[in-house]
Amino acid sequence: MTVLPEVPEEELLRLDRQICFSLYAASRAFNGLYRVVLKDLDLTYPQYLVMLVLWEHGDLPVKEIGERLRLDSGTLSPLIKRLEASGRVRRERSAEDERSVTVRLTEEGAALREQALQMPRGILAASGVSLEEIVGLQQLLGRITTALDTATAAAG
Template sequence: MKLSVENLVCFDVHAASRALDAVYRGVLRELGLTYPQYLVMMTLWERGSVTVKELGLALRLDSGTLSPLLKRLEAAGLVRRERSAADERSVLVGLTPEGEALEERACDVPEHIFRAAGLEPAEVAELQRTLRRVVASLDASSR
């Protein structure tokens, strides 16, 4: 088989990611968030206050990426960072009242993305199962 970009699974994943980013960019503009900021907010809406380390692990982001992102969210008044009373080395990230209120405005984002992608709920679930299996396999093979 001749090498071709069209035959690379990684290219399909990359192209899908870029297409999703473009749709998210338009939808999230109304909320004043970037996609990585949206992921942080989603995590905080779901879990409440978490440490920076926990947030990085959950989102697969290193501290060099996460720190400036949190700084911008804090400057926007959506999150607060504070040292943990239990462990001074640990920084907790939590929502401000403004950050909590933003959740209601963001609740339609997933549905908008599903519609834009042209996927039915069952197809989304199957795609997620497949992608999670691929990620787990790739993580295991890169160790």
């Protein structure tokens, strides 16, 4: 790990110097806003993420949803069960492999997409930054994520 030479050692462990804390604080702020705006859709933020994946890709095995969201099955399964109980999705076991479960949108789940279409613009407006800044941040975070995944794999 490289230490920035212009940062005095006594500054290195300050909370406001930690990128992980900045990301954590921003994530909590986003989650707070999403909690308010998702109330109208009767979705939690993690459920919304599952719905985004299904709206984008259609029917998917639980395993693939988990890979796309970076969630393990122990976290994902209860989310999907709650979405199924609310009538938004349906789970179906594969006839070829009973261990594989595919998640499908119901009509209600597909219709919810129309209500959700307004959300990204509202979230962008609330963020106080431009679309170009958001796109640049997404690209930077993608590079950071890839680098950290690589570092984790090399260390583990």
